[in-house]
Amino acid sequence: MVNIIDGHNIADKLNIETKNRVDELKKKGILPGIVVILIGENPASVLYTRMKQQTAAKMGMHSVLKKFPEDVSQDEVLAAIQEYNEDPTVNAILVQLPLPKHLNQTEIIEAIDPKKDVDGFNSSNVGKLYNNEKGNYPVSCTSRGIMTLLHAYLDQLEGKNVTIIGRSILVSRPLQSLLINENATVTMVSLHTDNIDYYTKHADILVVAAGKPNLIKKEQVKPGATVIDVGINKINKHLVGDVDFDDVKEVAGFITPVPGGVGPMTIATLMQQTVDLTEWSLID
Numbered sequence: 001m002v003n004i005i006d007g008h009n010i011a012d013k014l015n016i017e018t019k020n021r022v023d024e025l026k027k028k029g030i031l032p033g034i035v036v037i038l039i040g041e042n043p044a045s046v047l048y049t050r051m052k053q054q055t056a057a058k059m060g061m062h063s064v065l066k067k068f069p070e071d072v073s074q075d076e077v078l079a080a081i082q083e084y085n086e087d088p089t090v091n092a093i094l095v096q097l098p099l100p101k102h103l104n105q106t107e108i109i110e111a112i113d114p115k116k117d118v119d120g121f122n123s124s125n126v127g128k129l130y131n132n133e134k135g136n137y138p139v140s141c142t143s144r145g146i147m148t149l150l151h152a153y154l155d156q157l158e159g160k161n162v163t164i165i166g167r168s169i170l171v172s173r174p175l176q177s178l179l180i181n182e183n184a185t186v187t188m189v190s191l192h193t194d195n196i197d198y199y200t201k202h203a204d205i206l207v208v209a210a211g212k213p214n215l216i217k218k219e220q221v222k223p224g225a226t227v228i229d230v231g232i233n234k235i236n237k238h239l240v241g242d243v244d245f246d247d248v249k250e251v252a253g254f255i256t257p258v259p260g261g262v263g264p265m266t267i268a269t270l271m272q273q274t275v276d277l278t279e280w281s282l283i284d
């Protein structure tokens, strides 16, 4: 019997915890603040930034949406980031990706104060994760959200064979680090991999972040495996993942749906990490 991983349920629980932490901070006169910087009018980005803002508002956080037109200059974006870096009411800065092509994404991400880098994309935070450093630092919200889902449904990750399809710096690479830091055995593959089925069939946990709708079928999945679908593809106005859900649920032990799986965890983790950054700013 397949178990469907309920991302909304786990996200709701995390959001309650986060809201309680916000309330505790407020009692001390501290209000966690997040700024989301949105450049241009890509419909998906507009939708996601609105969802992020609404969730932050529901938690009673200070939440700002800073919008720029598509043709904003690099210097204007950098100046805004500088301003928020210095603004004590702002604990978390998120620049919604992808950016318009004329902008230098690396320079923009590197301009964010690492202590306000709520996405964990700044190279100093990426380096800490890579090196499995102890201490407090933010990491990719989608990756951390996937770890929260896995911990909610599986007893342990140590010794598990994990295959990740995809190599993105936003999800797959940070997730690889988080998993190997917990003693899982992680294999990174991609659409360039020869005989990809060999790797998918070996996986106790299969994470699919390839950006290809319905890429994975049941013949490629080990019976009883946990399948995490990171894909978000729009087809005829419907949202589908990278996994053929109806097919793969026949063999999987646990599987995330799209929508309602990883997506809600990304936003809940963003809120969690905004409060983390706020608390950390008080201690170091």
Ligand SMILES: Nc1nc(=O)c2c([nH]1)NC[C@@H]1CN(c3ccc(C(=O)N[C@@H](CCC(=O)O)C(=O)O)cc3)C=[N+]21
Binding pocket: 047, 048, 051, 094, 095, 096, 097, 098, 119, 141, 142, 232, 239, 258, 259, 260, 261, 262, 263, 264, 266, 267
């Ligand atoms: N700097 C930055 N940080 C991000 O974290 C970031 C980003 N840029 N750019 C875009 C991606 C994508 N992303 C999602 C967040 C929530 C859902 C989500 O909640 N999805 C719902 C469905 C929403 C719908 O109806 O479309 C679900 O899967 O159930 C999906 C995708 C964050 N991203």
